[in-house]
Amino acid sequence: MSTLVLLLFTGLGLGALYFLVAAGLSLIYGLMGVLNFAHGAFLTLGAFTGWEMARRAGSDNWGVFLLSLVIGAAAGAAFAAFTEFVLIRRLYQRHIEQVLVTLGLSLAAVALFDGTWGTDPVYIQGPAWFKDTTDILGARVPNDRFVCIVAALLVLLALVFFLKKTRYGMIIRAGVENRSMVTALGIDVRKAFTLVFTIGGAAAGLGGVLASHYFGYVSPMLGGSLLIFAFIVTVIGGLGSLTGAAIAAVAVAVLQQFANFYLGGTGDFVVVLALALVLLFRPTGLLGRTA
């Protein structure tokens, strides 16, 4: 039982990270049709700047941790806004070029991170409480799991509120469904594009700081490895669906943890199998729009 609970919370914590990356990916694809391979770089930059800031502040207390979240999110947001404004904006509707440019950007970013912070993982420290455990049904669950889960839930709630209750949220929902009709109502949809990139980058940057605490280190490859699973989550959840991304993130991560433990480390294989099954039997994803 305690193993089960531990696996569940570890999976939920990982799912939270997947969601923070997949949320932006899914909205960006849904609205603009852009497969953003640079999204992992937003996350890595967030992780490094958050860590750099915490290192300079020289303490591992909660205040520094919260500030590092803000800094990481801001760095991710700025990088994403820059990417949209300088590179993607010129390439709308040109999907092959978009893939090449974002893929190239992610490689260049990894090289830049290598040059700046080195290729070795940097081990990090958070508030001492993170490494403590909380007893749940006999399982000793590391506290950093809860931090990830709570942060992802807050981001999910904030995004839902933004999408449902604000005019820009409405423009984005409408744009995901029918972009050209939004422009035909006299709305400059490009502003929404920049905004979605910025929001997606902020979530990824935040996810980067959280991921560095979850895994205990930062490395230039951090974003790339999470990005692969975030893409799978996005496809399983249904491209463009935020709720779909949330459900799929949890499902994929928990499945992965259980398969790793009970099926001899086959977590990644099982996830790819799940992706194949979804593509076969429900190609639009769990909550994807049909047609």
Added chain:
Amino acid sequence: MSTAAERSATEAPPILRVEGLNARIAGQQVVEDVSFTVPATGITALLGRNGVGKTSTIKAIIGLIDRAGVVELAGERIEKEATFKIIQRGVGYVPEDREVFSELTVAENLRLAERDAAPRRQLVEELFPDLLARSGQMAGTLSGGQQQMVSLARALLNTNKILLVDEPTKGLAPKIVGEVAETLAEAARTVPILLVEQNLHVVRQLAEGVVVLSGGRVVHTGRALDFLDDARLIQRHLGVSSDTASHGETAAEPAQKGAAL
């Protein structure tokens, strides 16, 4: 329509002038050297068989598809502008197949369309009381007729220089067709309309001028009644005798003329 209105319609500068308009979709030329004008008052019908490029012409005017040529709105060139800027100049667009946002509520669909500082919500509520009652319903769950009301309402909320209305009666029951026609007639008292319409009864009821397309080109322009009363023109350009074109409703006089010819 009074003769005074007709005279002012011909004398006042046109609200829309299209000159040598070309457009392609996926490499195929769908609009070819199209030229016509839309007078500053009344309804002008854009007619033609299926697939001749009516919808493409309208989309090219507002830049929804790549185009070349001259497009002038109220005397100003707009053919190089982005779609949202053209719309903001005062163009109301009611697309073929409604294109409501199915996962937004009726109220959200309408709010999204509001451009003016003081949108005419009250007018829309009076015209379409049904929509007010369904404001919280997802637009995708509305009936076809109700969706068309949303689509029309989105255009009527704002003050426009022209309305571009693409087949508003497509697939609607006769009673709703009548309601849509009435709404358009009402709207046309304050704003000129370029109307794509297959139902020739509706054209007869509403339009003062016609522009007829065939194979992406303009093949006829003139007064609506002159065209509708000429069974040979209708047969040639629309490929139908005029009574079947009007969905088998009570035979109108052009049908009798057609029989006489």
